[in-house]
Amino acid sequence: MTAMTPCLDRPGFLPRLSSHHLSRTRLSEPLLASPARVKLLCAPAGSGKSALLAECLLQAPAQCRVVWLALSGVALSRADFCLRLAEALELPAINETALLAHLARIQTPIWLFVDDYCRVPAPELDGLLDQLLAVSNPQITWWLSGRRRPHCNWPRLLLDDELHEFEGRTLALTAAEIEQLLHHLEAPLAAKTARRIFQRSGGWCAAVRIALLDGCQWAKDLNHPGRTATLLDYLQHELFSNLPAELIEAWQVLAHLPRFNASLCEHLFGAGEGARWMHELQLRGCFIEAWQESPDWLQVFAPLSRLMRDESWSGGRSWHRRACQWFCAQEDWQAAFEQALLAEEFEVAVSLLQHFNLEHLFRGQNAALLLRLHEQHGDDLMLGSPQLVGLVTAALLFAGRFEQASACIEQLERFAPQPSATLQRQLLARWQAQMGWLLHLQGRGESAREHFLEALAALGAEAWPARLLCLSGLTQQALLNADLEAAQALNREALCLARAHNSLLFEGLLELDHAQLLEQRGAAVRAESLLANIHELLSQEADPATPLLGRIALRRGRLALSQGHDEQAAEFFDSGLHACLRSQDKRVLFGFLGQAQLAANQGDYAQAFIRLRDAERLMQQRQIPDLVYRGVLLQLSSQFWLQQGRPELALEALSRVLRHYRRPNARQAPPATLELIPRIEYLLVLAEVQLGQVPHVQLEDLLDQARLHGMANLETELRLAQAELAWLAGDEATARVAWEKARELIARWHLQQALSDVSRRQPQLVRHLSDHAAKSESLRPISNENPLSLREREVLELIALGNSNQQIAEQLYISLHTVKTHARRIHGKLGVERRTQAVAKAKRLGIVG
Incomplete structure (x- = not known):
């Protein structure tokens, strides 16, 4: 509710806005401009309804009378409501008929604000309100706010274009508006904190306010539990105090469920009661909303649902067990599996995994749940079939636990021999597919390729998910070997197979390979468009592919970074990092790397190295082999050292990493770092030259290889390095030629980050050659603008x-x-x-x- 205060230019007491109020013209302007006679704000507690009405009231025209009637959600009788409204209108006590007649006779403009209308179902009071709204006097504008939608003839008002309605979601604060409230923080921190507050609060005004009172601690730290006491106190006073005991218990049960409908409520709370209670909670505005815009499913508002799940719940197991039973009867295996885990019915949960395939690994928190089950209950419970072995192996590989994955794959021997030769061949093929991925991720390229090819030759048509993953592995092998043509052919074959089986999830996984291919070719804009499209399609699915969406966000962050869109990249890295942390994806590493690069772009090398240390610490905590992260961490560290003028540190680190990759029987670079080795080589050349040493690698050889294989991204970086080396050698003419070629590539492929990197290493070089290029450009005849799209x-x-x-x-x-x-x-x-x-x-x- 909004505080009241005397107003100097208007009679009576009118609402006073908080000193923390944020004016939101995106909401007030449409309301003020609307010609509708009735403006309705219907939303749960703490949604900012009263504040928005007060903001509009303070902008009322001078000749317009304003009347504010604060009802505090109380259930009034018809007579009491008439009395309160008559008092607000400064009329003597009159009955309904006289009040309706008075409203019909009003000749001057008046705005009637009815704030916090009755919160409980009140048919008689709603009937009176309907009669009042039916008085079609154009001089009267009704402004109504409440937690429930009164039972009035809204369709008639809509058809007559006399109703303008805002619902709860519309009233939510945006991330940009939250950032305005954080004016006391520096811009980058304010933007980051605002995004996290929005993620945790959904923009709900009350939760945002509580976060600000808390100093945004839980928004800065994703592991901070939040001011649960404050939120719970708020719920106690604003929600539970107005509900009977049975509805409180029902709401708490529903808050612990991911989604529910009338049938599930009937199963949980009893036939005849469950659906009625659910409907009453909806009517009372108890934070019940549509689940993913479904016409059939509902959910409790996500921030409050998370809050309730964090609290201890004495009777939780029995409720989750009953929910599991219902979902099993509906053959909703995903929801049944989650409820079985929450009910601590682990054997039931494992039995439900027979309905899962590899696609399920990339949905929700399934990967993390499988890993936790395996950790807590071991091989005896988790590895009872080849299908379970495949699921657990995939989860372990996803998380980067290669030793455990190897031991898990060996468990397939327990299921041999199979009853027939055909089944035995299929079992062997599945073993080869899993072993191929293990070897691939360990950098053993040749062996991995052999296993993939042999598995593809034997896997049957019904094993198409395994075939897809083999093709993806071969695509990444081709990319690592700079065979872009072969990579494209393999990727296309895999995409056709995914689409033939209508698997949007696998299509998204394969589009990540496609985006890497495009990135190597320098087509960052096309890669971003591709990933934006698949992200939109995946986001529309009922069960979110959270791990896959996290990987897509990280790749889009990298693409935005390469094009010089640092602010956009920061958002992608932040969301991708959060998703990958939750799903225990080893690719979380690249969220930290992206944030380190962004910090370096701001000249904050201290923060950049902190993010690199955070990445290393997390990798070690999760016992991920250093071959996954060590090389790329040292490569990026060396890049920063060169920018800081510390080539001796870069030389030592890069030499050590390169020996690891160039020794006999050396392993490949990790699949997610395709250009790691050539980048290490050219950075090492720069460090050696700066220290007056003879380079061990010829930059021209690297450049020839990049051009031969069509690797435009790498070619651009090498052209800039070529200009840098010529500059250091005092050969300005060669530096200019290389600089011009690099500039053409940067303009063609939008590779601004490469230019930013060299400008931080050699700012004088960039200034001098840029000035020279600008002068040369001014002397050229003006040509027509590029006419091609x-x-x-x-x-x-x-x-x-x-x-x-x-x-x-x-x-x-x-x-x-x-x-x-x-x-x-x-x-x-x-x-x-x-x-x-x-x-x-x-x-x-x-x-x-």
Whole structure:
């Protein structure tokens, strides 16, 4: 409720806004501009309804009379309501008929604010309100707020365009608005804290206010439990104190469930009672909302549901057991599995895993739940079938626990021989697929490839998920070996298989491989568009693919970073890091690396190294082998040391890492760090030259390899390094040539981060060559602006490389007809008739290199 105070320019007591009030014109302006006679705000407690009404009241026109009637949610009789409204209108005590007649006669504009309308069902009072609203006097504007929607003739008002309604979700604060409330913090910290407050609170005004009172501690630290006492006290006074005992218990039970409907409530609370209680909780505005916009399922508002789950619950096991029974009867195996775990019925939970496949590993918290089950109950309970062995192995590989995964794979021997030769071959093929992934993640490329190929040759059509993962492993092997053509063909085959089985989840997993391929080719914009599209599709699914969405967010953060979009990258890294931490994904490493790079971009190397240490500490706590993280941590550390002018540290670290990867029988770089080794090599060359040593590697050889394999991203970095080396050697002419070539690549592929890195290592070089390039540009004749679109330029560049139309269609994942259409448009825009003429003219114009 809003405090009241005398108002100097208007009679009576009117609401006073808090000193912490944030004006939200995105809400008040539509309300004030709406010609509707009735403005209705219906939302649970603490949603900011009264504050928004007060904000609108204070902007009422001078000639308009304003009346504020604060009802405090009390259930009034019709007579009492008439009396209260008459007093607010400064009328003598009158009956309903006289009140309705008075309202019909009003000749001057008046705004009637009815704040916090009756919170419990009150048919008679609602009937009176309906009569009052039916008085069609254009001079009267009704402003109503309440926790429940009164039973009035709203459809009639909607059809007559006389109702403007805001619901709870609309009233929620946005992350940007929360950031405005954190003006006492520095901008980067304020933005990060605001995002976390929004994640934890859903924008619910009361929770945001409590977070601010707490100094945002729980928002800064994801492991901080929050001011549970304050929130619980708030709930006690604003929710539970107005509910009968049976509804309080029902609400607490429902808050511990991920979703519910009338049928489940009937099963839990009894036939005839359950659905009625659920409906009454809805009517009373008890934070019951649609689950993922479903017309059939409901949930308790997520921040409050999390709060209740954090509290001890004495009767929880029996309720979860009953929910598990219902979900089993509905064959909703995912929900049944989760409820069995919460009921501590572990044998039941394991038995339900027979309905799971590899797709389930990337849904919700399944990976973390499987790992916890395996830790607590061991092999005897968890490895009772080849299918269970496969699930547990996949979870262990996902988390980076390679030794445990190896021991788990060996358990497949217990199920041999199978009853038939065919089944025995399938068991062996599954063993090879799992072993292939273990070897792949351990950097044993040749052995991994052999296992993948042999598994693919033997796996049956029904084992298509295993076939998909084998193709993904082979795709990553091709990427690690810089065979981009083979990687593209394998990725396309896998995507076709995923789509044939209508598996959006596996499609998303494979699109991550595709995005890595595009990133290596320098097409960061296309890769981002690809991942944005698959993220949107996955987000619309009922069961969230949380681990996969976390990986996609981290990859999008990397792409945004490479293009110089640091603020956007920070959001992606933050959300991806949070998701990967929850699911125990080893890829959480790249969230820390991204945040370290962002800190370095701000010149905050202390924070950058803190994030790298945080990453190393977490990897060690989770007992993840150092081959997963050591190389990339030292590579990024060395990059920062070179920027700080400490080449001796970089030389020592890079030499040690390179010896690890260049020794006999050395292992590959981790699959997620495709260009790790060439990056280490060129950074080592820079460190050696800065220290006056003879480089062990020739930069030209690395550049030739990058160009040969079409690795535009790496080529750009190497061109900049080439300019840097020439500059250090005093060869300005060579430095300019390399700089110009690098600038063309940066402009073509939007690779701003590469330029930022060299500018922090050699700021004088960048200033000097940039100034020289600008002067040279000013002397050139002005040419026409590039007439080609981004996609047309991509097609033309592939034409220039000698690709046929069919090859272009395959590389860009478009139809042959679309390629021909682009080609015709290119010819028309450039005024040519043949492919060769188009390429020649584009090169003269500087459109392609």
